[in-house]
Amino acid sequence: MKHILSVLVENKPGVLSRVTGMVSRRGFNIDxxxxxxxxxxxxxxITIIVKADELAYEQLTKQLNKLISVFKITDLTDVAAIERELVLFKVNAAPDRRNEIIEIANVFRAKIVDVGRSSLTIEATGDESKLKGMEDLFRAYGIKEITRTGKIAMSRASKDA
Known part of the structure; x- marks a missing residue:
């Protein structure tokens, strides 16, 4: 099962290395x-996404909580959460096909952030399925390059508050 962890840590050198080192020493691959x-x-x-069964995941969170630099761990896996990623697509764009690519970007509420002689660079944010949908459509034009951030997540506001 995929788990989304939001880990609040001290903003000091070496903390990220200690957290990721502990995760990898426990045999988890960070997605x-x-x-x-x-x-x-x-x-x-730190937002970390790992695949683990319940027992292994429980051990992982216990080990993370033992690190002095870790203040709070929030599991966003089964709660209402907002998840987003950022992606940059550099797409082949012949002059006669640019309008098609721009229309696709507009449908997904993405931005054109760079225009070259033979390419367009598009910036988009969203969940995994939205970005995958854009990627699938842009593949028909030829993708020169893709750069993607890691996922960030935050719990949704309570409707009672």
Whole structure:
């Protein structure tokens, strides 16, 4: 099963290395990893996606909690969460086909961020299925390059609040 962990850690050198090292030493492959500062400049949030059964996942979270630099682990796997990735597509774009590519980008609410003689670079954010759909459509034109971030996630606001 795929698990999404949001790990709040100290914003200090070496913390990311200790967290990812512990995950890999336990035999997990990290499917996605994203790190960035939080609203508190002394803290960073690491979003990790790993595949693990329940027993192995429980051991992993216990080991992470033992690290001094880790303040809080939130499992976003089974809660209402907002998940997003960022992707840049560099697509072959002959002048007579550019309008088609731009229309596809518009349908997906993506942005054209660079125009070259023979290519367009498109920036898009969304969930995995949206980005996969865009990739499938752009393949018909020829994708020169794809760059993708790791997934970030945050729990949704409670409707009661």
């Amino acid at each position: 996605s990893l994203s790190v960035g500062p939080t609203e508190d400049p002394t803290m960073s949030r």
